Amino acid sequence: MDYKIKGYKPAQLFHFFEEISAIPRGSGNEKQISDYLVSFAQKRNLWVYQDSDHNVIIKKEGSKNAAALPPVMLQGHIDMVCEKNKTVQHDFTKEGLNLEVKDGILYADGTTLGADNGVAVALMLMVLDDEDITHPPLECVFTTAEEVGLLGAKALDKSLLSARTMINMDSEEEGIATVSCAGGVRIELSKTAEKQVLDGTVLHLSIKGLLGGHSGSDIHKERHNANLLMARICCRLLEGSAYHLVELNGGNKDNAIPRDCDATLLFTDQSAAVKAEELARHLFGQFQDEILPDEPAFSWEVTMEKDSYAKAFTAEDSRAFLLAMYLAPNGVQKRNLKMDGFVVASSNLGVVRTEENKQTIIFSPRSSVSSLLEELKAHFRILAKTFGFTAAFIGEYPGWSYNETSAIRKVFQESYQELFGQPLRIEAIHAGLECGLFCDAIPGLDAIAVGPTILDCHTPQEHLPLDSFARFYQFLKDVLQRLANGNIPS
DSSP, rough: OOOOOSSSSSSHHHHHHHHHHHHHOBBOOHHHHHHHHHHHHTTTEEEEEEEEEEOOEEEEEEOOOTTOOOOOOEEEEEOOOBBBOOOOOOOTTOOOOEEETTTTTETTTTOOOOOHHHHHHHHHHHHOOOOSOOOOEEEEEESOOGTSSSSHHHHHHGOOOSEEEHHHHHHSSTTTTEEEEEEEEEEEEEEEEEEEEEEEEEEEEEEEEEEEEETTTTTGOOOOHHHHHHHHHHHHHTTTOOOOEEEEEESSSTEEOOEEEEEEESSSHHHHHHHHHHHHHHHHHHHHHHTTOOOOOOOOEEEEEEEEEEEEOOHHHHHHHHHHHHHHEEEEEEEEEGGGGEEEEEEEEEEEESSEEEEHHHHHOESHHHHHHHHHHHHHHHHHHTTTTEEEEEEEOOBBOOTTTOHHHHHHHHHHHHHSSSSSSSEEEESOOTTHHHHSSTTTOOOEEEEOHHHTTSTOOOBHHHHHHHHHHHHHHHHHHHHTTTTTTO
């Protein structure tokens, strides 16, 4: 393989990242990367387990003087969010990533990088491969479908694990350890709605170029949501005249803030269409003043086709779909003002799509307070009932509570202070992590989440500073060395 990352040590760590980046591994398409991990373990005569969901566990004996110590779990997920710019031709189901190094920072050309959570995969492979580091017995856990509801971690048979210390490597900022996270659920509102062929004037609306981001870790930045902006435009146009929705599609993942959205409307009255076009241009002009200071690449387009025809939903079904989008909870719902405004409840209007006879709206609500998550679910039930949709609640996962007496946290704090001369920051995050599922299933599990810096996750701008990745491996090695010396919970 012609490796593109050069000049960083240990070189094999970066080679592993490039190797897994060459393997398609979107959520639900993890068999190939899972088989790669099994082959890796078998070549090194390591204990390996693979289940029907393509989760993999690889175990390695401890170093000579640490073999009798309790094992430590290293954990991360092997799937990635597959997002790309509209102008990029890339088939995530068949093609690996086209990596680029620019000024010491790793990108993928026009697509997500998969550093979330490919860094964890590469780190575990490095630890398993490196015979020169000292470590306790290791249980490396590679899970699937994390990005679509932590499904692999839910399905995994955790009785195969004896570790009571867990190091999750799905945190995304160097120098910060995550010790608590939100729970969440995927909510789908769907409705059967037939289309009919109608004559009239067709209006095309397009929104593109928004920043997007992770619907958990970036939600506090209050970035604009392309789906919600389109709903605002379309509902304002409803005030002038009824029309028929031909199609409306925006967003690709419920856990990514949507950057683009397209809508096509059909007016049976041409004069109403002309007025709607004028109003749409006026509203988009207002949006520019509202949005551009925070979203410098935001752009929009309005085009019209007179004397046309299209298959379209009824005016009633069109109105219900758009109002449900517009009135749905989106963005930050509640903050904790005693914790510097930390987000404790949010919702993301992640995906909207129309098909031949179906309308679908997909949300990703989160909360670190279970009662607030239940309140959001109740809100969506009422929203669905009001507008004739069916609500499905998929892949609900628990939050992860703060542990007042975490021994592994203390080891990480001591290591970071001595290595880098500054304290390790301890934080809770609003995103979901698999730690909650493992802590629920394994009594007494002491967990922490750490990782190198990864920026713009879940967007085509995702990037990884390579020096941060190298430093984090140094940090991880030092922690494992400390644990091998007996500084480990029993």
